[in-house]
Amino acid sequence: MIRALSVTEVRAAERAAMAQLPEGELMQRAAEGLAAVATARLAERDGRSVVALVGAGDNGGDTLYAAGLLSDAGFACAVVLLPDSGRARVHPAGLRAAELAGAAVVVAVDDPAGAVQAVAEGDVVLDGIVGIGGRPGLRPRAAELVDAIADDAWVIAVDVVSGLDPDGLDPDGDAVWADETVTFGVPKPAHLLPAGEGATGRLTVVDIGIETDEFPAAVERLTHDDVAELWPVPGPGDDKYSRGVLGVVAGGETYAGAAVLAVTAAVESGVGMVRYVGTPTPVGLVRHAVPEAVVGEGRVQAWLVGPGLDPQATGAEASAQLQVAREALASDLPLVLDAGGLDLLTETREAPTLLTPHAGELARLLSRLGPTVTRADVEREPVRHARRAAEQTGATVLLKGSTTIVVGPDPGGPVRSQTDAPAWLATAGAGDVLAGLAGTLLAAGLDPLDAGSLATLVHGVAADRVSGGGPVRALAVAQALRPTVRDLLRRADA
Numbered sequence: 001m002i003r004a005l006s007v008t009e010v011r012a013a014e015r016a017a018m019a020q021l022p023e024g025e026l027m028q029r030a031a032e033g034l035a036a037v038a039t040a041r042l043a044e045r046d047g048r049s050v051v052a053l054v055g056a057g058d059n060g061g062d063t064l065y066a067a068g069l070l071s072d073a074g075f076a077c078a079v080v081l082l083p084d085s086g087r088a089r090v091h092p093a094g095l096r097a098a099e100l101a102g103a104a105v106v107v108a109v110d111d112p113a114g115a116v117q118a119v120a121e122g123d124v125v126l127d128g129i130v131g132i133g134g135r136p137g138l139r140p141r142a143a144e145l146v147d148a149i150a151d152d153a154w155v156i157a158v159d160v161v162s163g164l165d166p167d168g169l170d171p172d173g174d175a176v177w178a179d180e181t182v183t184f185g186v187p188k189p190a191h192l193l194p195a196g197e198g199a200t201g202r203l204t205v206v207d208i209g210i211e212t213d214e215f216p217a218a219v220e221r222l223t224h225d226d227v228a229e230l231w232p233v234p235g236p237g238d239d240k241y242s243r244g245v246l247g248v249v250a251g252g253e254t255y256a257g258a259a260v261l262a263v264t265a266a267v268e269s270g271v272g273m274v275r276y277v278g279t280p281t282p283v284g285l286v287r288h289a290v291p292e293a294v295v296g297e298g299r300v301q302a303w304l305v306g307p308g309l310d311p312q313a314t315g316a317e318a319s320a321q322l323q324v325a326r327e328a329l330a331s332d333l334p335l336v337l338d339a340g341g342l343d344l345l346t347e348t349r350e351a352p353t354l355l356t357p358h359a360g361e362l363a364r365l366l367s368r369l370g371p372t373v374t375r376a377d378v379e380r381e382p383v384r385h386a387r388r389a390a391e392q393t394g395a396t397v398l399l400k401g402s403t404t405i406v407v408g409p410d411p412g413g414p415v416r417s418q419t420d421a422p423a424w425l426a427t428a429g430a431g432d433v434l435a436g437l438a439g440t441l442l443a444a445g446l447d448p449l450d451a452g453s454l455a456t457l458v459h460g461v462a463a464d465r466v467s468g469g470g471p472v473r474a475l476a477v478a479q480a481l482r483p484t485v486r487d488l489l490r491r492a493d494a
């Protein structure tokens with residue numbers, strides 16, 4: 001699992017480490033790590049010149065020391081000081097080290113044209129304007145200099161891309177767009193959350209000797225190595241009931257195929273059994289496409305309600321199906337609530353509950369529970385809106401997107417953030433597959449946070465497998481779940 005710490009926790013971890021180390025040691029380690037990465041990138045690109053954009057804080061200090069090391073190593077190094085007060089506010093010892101090593105110093109406020117020219121000449125650009133002390137956005141001088149970076153330069157953000165909210169909550173405004181971020185000790189939320197992930201580029205974590213395991217994570221990301229630990233693998237004593245029966249209330253006369261996709265995904269991901277409840281058309285399709293599924297009500301360990309379900313549908317059969325859906329919501333069993341089923345949520349459930357909206361559905365849900373929220377609002381601040389929905393409903397919320405985030409109702413709990421899928425997965429029916437897969441995991445007894453994030457990871461890996469760089473269809477993703485789970489489980493034996 002990859003863990004990111006909030007700025008507050010990072011500072012606490014750094015304080016604890018600093019208490020054991022000589023003054024300035026952490027910054028030296030950070031600078032050495034940064035210089036080593038920059039040296040490797042220069043070598044890969046046959047580059048000779050480095051330019052360092054330097055702000056007023058310790059992030060600028062790291063960058064100045066690294067520029068000194070790179071200068072010592074023989075690279076042509078320029079440092080551009082951004083603060084209005086010029087030399088006065090940058091890290092004094094770092095500046096001395098860079099100058100002693102022979103780096104050329106340009107004070108942007110005194111020589112704006114020289115600063116632009118220096119920036120344009122860098123084969124590698126170090127963004128040391130701000131790190132974890134930064135507020136979102138770039139000031140005009142910084143923005144102008146960032147614009148001057150050559151298109152083919154390799155931009156390395158120091159610790160956190162300047163312009164981002166390091167905690168990854170505020171929407172990204174004007175920010176540096178890095179090819180790579182070299183971060184110190186532990187990832188920060190901006191590296192893993194939608195607001196900052198794109199601008200962060202490749203993430204390289206440099207060990208500077210700070211202990212972070214004891215500190216709570218703000219953001220977590222499951223990796224392939226986590227699958228074997230979390231996946232419900234049956235043992236000799238299991239039978240189909242003990243492995244978990246999933247009741248699926250999905251599909252209707254309008255969106256009949258959603259039922260096939262969700263039920264297929266549940267069966268392909270190894271559910272003990274599916275009991276399917278639908279109207280005549282999807283019942284016929286499910287019987288034909290998934291002979292393993294049992295049609296009709298019965299005892300289940302968890303429910304999936306919603307894919308392709310029309311909560312406004314009328315007529316005897318649709319009403320009977322909606323009645324089962326409402327009973328599932330009112331039950332004390334774990335529940336995945338997706339798509340049309342989200343409209344049926346009227347009160348807080350006590351049992352484990354996973355809501356799986358996309359941005360539009362989350363906006364609709366929040367608007368039903370409080371003031372109007374638009375899809376654009378959710379897309380601008382996904383974590384805040386998912387958290388709000390989780391707090392208001394008492395459920396775990398899985399907000400789908402290119403980065404999918406999963407948050408539980410405890411506001412202090414971590415955000416799970418997954419980016420495993422190719423953009424080809426943005427296709428109709430993909431969400432129905434995810435819902436079926438999440439249902440399998442909930443029926444097997446996983447809690448909603450693990451079920452949601454593990455399902456998202458496996459769904460994304462399966463999509464990647466069937467894509468191979470080309471289009472995917474949702475049914476193929478569902479059918480790829482079996483080999484995908486098998487291969488991910490095999491990693492543990494390898």
Ligand SMILES: NC(=O)C1=CN([C@@H]2O[C@H](COP(=O)(O)OP(=O)(O)OC[C@H]3O[C@@H](n4cnc5c(N)ncnc54)[C@H](OP(=O)(O)O)[C@@H]3O)[C@@H](O)[C@H]2O)[C@@H](O)CC1
Pocket residue numbers: 011014015018026027028030055056057058059060062129130131132133134135136137138139142158159160163184208
């Ligand atoms: N702590 C440690 O032990 C270690 C820390 N390390 C390093 O320290 C970094 C944190 O350093 P930090 O705390 O000095 O904050 P930092 O990110 O340099 O920014 C603060 C300055 O930025 C300014 N500023 C803010 N927003 C701005 C904006 N949008 N645009 C422009 N300026 C803006 C603000 O100035 P003001 O607004 O007052 O003018 C303030 O002075 C961390 O990321 C890591 O690299 C490593 O050495 C390892 C050990």
Ligand SMILES: Nc1ncnc2c1ncn2[C@@H]1O[C@H](COP(=O)(O)OP(=O)(O)O)[C@@H](O)[C@H]1O
Pocket residue numbers: 339358400401402403404421422423424425426427428429430431432433434459
């Ligand atoms: N740009 C993207 N990159 C990767 N995955 C994406 C992207 N956009 C959407 N997805 C994923 O595709 C699926 C789409 O789900 P959803 O919108 O509910 O589709 P449907 O309702 O048609 O089944 C979700 O799992 C989502 O995370």
